[in-house]
Amino acid sequence: MSGNTSNSEMLYRVLGSTGQQVSAIGLGGWHIALKHVDEELGIRIIRTAIDRGITFMDNCWDYNGGESEIRMGKALRDGYRDKVFLMTKIDGRSKKEAARQIDESLQRLQVDCIDLVQHHEIIRYEDPHRVFDEEGANVAFIEAQKAGKLRYIGFTGHKDPHIHLHMLEVAASYGFKFDTAQMPLNVMDAHYRSFAKLVLPELVKQNIGVLGMKSMANGILLRSNTVTPIECLHYALNLPTSVVIAGIDSMDILDQAFEAVRTFQPMNDEQVRILLAKTAEAASSGEFEPFKTSSVFDGTAQNPDWLGEEPERIQQLMSA
Template identity: 50%
Template sequence: NFFDNAWKYHNGRSEERMGKALKDGYRDKVFLMTKVAGRDAKSAQQQLEDSLRRLDVDVIDLWQCHEVVTESEPYKIYNEGVIEVLLKAKEEGKVRYLGFTGHRFPDIHNEMIERGFDWQTVQMPLNILDHHFRSFEQEILPKALKKDIGVIAMKTLGGTPGQIPAKAHLATVPECLRYAMSLPVSTVVSGMDSMDYLKQNI
């Protein structure tokens, strides 16, 4: 019942569609997460308002800084007002928890964590290939657990849908998912853009 989304997915249509799906009492049955792409206070605040409107909710369970992947982004998030917007949103009860995501370099995740903000979650790639190269599992997972940060595993199949099982042929979909779920994570995000992928995930 963990639902992943983002302000910029499909130019906002993803949040709008999810908002419609959560009608008729379904909102209370899910843990709703979306992400903010803004790197300054004004854009972050506007995106919060957009997300609340599109999702048609009063509260977002988890609001995460989206795709923190370049060396300049931690500085922008911490120094150009984004942190203040995150804290204000939480204080006002518009969001419950705060986190960040990224999928390129563990060093950038490390900087986000080491700057001292009390992140509740971190979302990062965790799969059988990550273990061997630029490993979030080895470099970030232990640090997040030590700081009591909830870990959300993504790209469990390697990135594009089914990359590891379909292209590399190193493991099946169930094996990839079992590997990610065997790690000390809070939840696993796995894409499902077709009924076949949905059935495989289930």
């Protein structure tokens, strides 16, 4: 977490080894196209966020059937594209499917180049092997990078920190280093299957940009009645994150994100301990982190066709 700077409303941090400076709060792409958020409001949220200093835009090929990327594409017209660091994620594990999804995202977002594209939902131990297969998605990513369609490459996951570590190990075995990694970082995570304890130190060591998500898990954490939204954001901001991605579906929630930045002060170990003590009991079983303990958040489990075909050599082994 180096190179912190600020303007009147936002903090900025360096994104790992990329050297890119990004806003400490990122705008989550999923919320901007939910059923209760019409297109006009979604675009207004994005543009107001940018006007006030948020530069990191999160999105995904599969969010709301593509509507999230379409809305963001519309919002980034009229000079807004040049003010942001644009990220999206794709689900394809095969080279063919990944390439198709990258091109579709480019069309929806109405851009020639996406700043960061991430392998989405690395939630199974086989995912890293499929991504790095000779017919795998990372081949498509590297080709797209060489073609100027994307700048940086990362991965995301929400299931188990050991799978994140496995992804880093498999990547290293292929001589590849990710620019970013995205994971749940919240006041419950510290107590159960913790990304903060297991993955974060390795990312810091390798100078890989840390993208925190699910700081409130779409409000589920708040139902534990143990912490406030501001405390959730302060905890995530206090970790060595480059960006804390926040789901924002109203102007009030946008204001809340800026209020968290305005009131943020680095916490010492004792302050962190006191905050985490509030959630220890509620967090012990993973009940309030259903993305770790159920398949409810697993879009690729519900839509396996998004992943593309298994590698041909695996199919041949199975039919031999």
